[in-house]
Amino acid sequence: MKYVIGIDLGGTQLRAVLIDHDGDILAYQRTDTAAESGPSGVIAQIDQLINQVSAQVDRQQVLGIGVGTPGPLDPFTGVVLEAPNLHGWVNVPLKAILEERTSLPVHVGNDANAAALGEWRFGSGRGCQDFIYVTISTGIGGGVVSNGKLLLGHKGIAGEVGHMTIQTDGPVCGCGNIGCWEVVASGTALARGATAALQRGHPSLINDIAAGGPIEGWHIAAAAERGDSLAQTLMRREGELIGVGLVNLLHLYAPERIALGGGVTKSMALLEPYMRSIIAERAMRPYQDAVIELTTLGDRVGVIGAAALVL
Ligand SMILES: [Zn+2]
Numbered sequence: 666m667k668y669v670i671g672i673d674l675g676g677t678q679l680r681a682v683l684i685d686h687d688g689d690i691l692a693y694q695r696t697d698t699a700a701e702s703g704p705s706g707v708i709a710q711i712d713q714l715i716n717q718v719s720a721q722v723d724r725q726q727v728l729g730i731g732v733g734t735p736g737p738l739d740p741f742t743g744v745v746l747e748a749p750n751l752h753g754w755v756n757v758p759l760k761a762i763l764e765e766r767t768s769l770p771v772h773v774g775n776d777a778n779a780a781a782l783g784e785w786r787f788g789s790g791r792g793c794q795d796f797i798y799v800t801i802s803t804g805i806g807g808g809v810v811s812n813g814k815l816l817l818g819h820k821g822i823a824g825e826v827g828h829m830t831i832q833t834d835g836p837v838c839g840c841g842n843i844g845c846w847e848v849v850a851s852g853t854a855l856a857r858g859a860t861a862a863l864q865r866g867h868p869s870l871i872n873d874i875a876a877g878g879p880i881e882g883w884h885i886a887a888a889a890e891r892g893d894s895l896a897q898t899l900m901r902r903e904g905e906l907i908g909v910g911l912v913n914l915l916h917l918y919a920p921e922r923i924a925l926g927g928g929v930t931k932s933m934a935l936l937e938p939y940m941r942s943i944i945a946e947r948a949m950r951p952y953q954d955a956v957i958e959l960t961t962l963g964d965r966v967g968v969i970g971a972a973a974l975v976l
Pocket residue numbers: 827828838839840841842845847848
């Protein structure tokens with residue numbers, strides 16, 4: 666029996682798994698990321714997690730370690746160029762450091778690409794040649810599997826689905842572009858739209874649910890479920906904007922399936938009718954039969970995907 670270790674390096678949480686060839690989880694560990702301790706502190710945490718999840722098996726049976734990281738990186742050399750939510754992570758040769766510490770082969774990949782790989786190998790994309798995974802949470806990310814391979818592109822930076830332009834005169838995105846899918850349809854965008862409407866004096870239950878704190882996506886979903894008209898309008902718009910982005914992905918990559926994950930998709934029941942009506946209206950007929958569904962790996966898609974980088 667051979668095993669693989671996966672590490673999902675997030676700005677707030679570090680997760681680790683030991684999986685077998687079928688994607689079954691044999692060990693799972695999670696800890697808060699000591700982001701303020703810089704690369705050396707976080708790498709020490711990763712090292713500890715590797716030891717914990719692999720304690721029950723012979724190291725010789727471990728094929729390698731996959732690490733999913735946020736922000737731009739070079740997947741070929743395993744150098745993290747910059748990790749926006751992690752203090753001091755600039756040009757960190759993560760692959761080389763972990764290989765020296767563990768004496769195991771290490772593969773480093775973009776976290777959204779890794780999640781796509783995990784969902785493709787072990788989740789809803791299993792058996793598909795052409796598959797896309799999209800995560801919609803504070804941002805929008807994803808990965809594209811085309812002809813049975815993860816699409817990396819020149820320099821390994823393909824598949825930034827969140828940064829395709831959806832609205833040419835829209836708000837400015839964190840990437841510097843205007844009207845990206847992420848800046849109009851992420852959970853952050855949904856909350857921003859609600860905050861602006863409430864500041865204009867729009868009456869809504871959202872205020873009561875947020876109880877004076879900052880507005881979050883789930884406050885809007887909860888208000889919509891209780892029949893609040895502003896919240897329902899915002900969720901309708903959110904569903905339509907998700908649909909517009911998916912229409913672009915259908916036309917570009919002709920996937921057999923698309924899986925959706927991330928916090929915003931927890932409210933799919935409210936979004937889905939609008940998302941699907943946009944696809945029915947706007948996607949060309951030959952693209953209409955693609956299956957669009959929620960991730961089947963749930964919250965562990967990222968860490969299972971990281972392990973899948975090795976396979
Ligand atoms: Zn952008």
